[in-house]
Amino acid sequence: MSxxxxxxxxxRMSRLILxxxxxQAHPQWTIVHASSGEEALQLVRENPVDLVSMDFNxxxxxxxEAALELRKIQPGVPIAILTANVQTAVQARIEEAGMAFIAKPVTASAASQLAALAGA
Incomplete structure (x- = not known):
């Protein structure tokens, strides 16, 4: 599945590690990078995506905020917020918004959790 x-x-290092x-697990996937929420929104307006990994801070x-705006452009896209900010309140806000919370650091397990959101 591509x-x-x-x-x-x-x-940039976090993007490259992920x-x-x-x-490694899904060599057929196409990876697109954005370094800010604003850049991500522009990319999605130009070319829809199937899955999103979004840093929080x-x-x-x-x-x-960026993920909520992105959902207005692509309502059904699965979004995971990857963050080192593991406060309960932050996790609750992410989950209430219908998004997956994945704790940093970026590991093979985090990549697997992300892929699972796309059914891969």
């Missing part, structure tokens, strides 16, 4: 994954993180882990709009 799909288009959008990785949104202001850390990309590497995902492509970023400059400008945070990941949850």
């Amino acid at each position: 799909l288009r994954l959008l990785i949104v993180d202001d850390s 990309q590497g882990l995902v492509l 970023m400059n400008g709009m945070n990941g949850l």
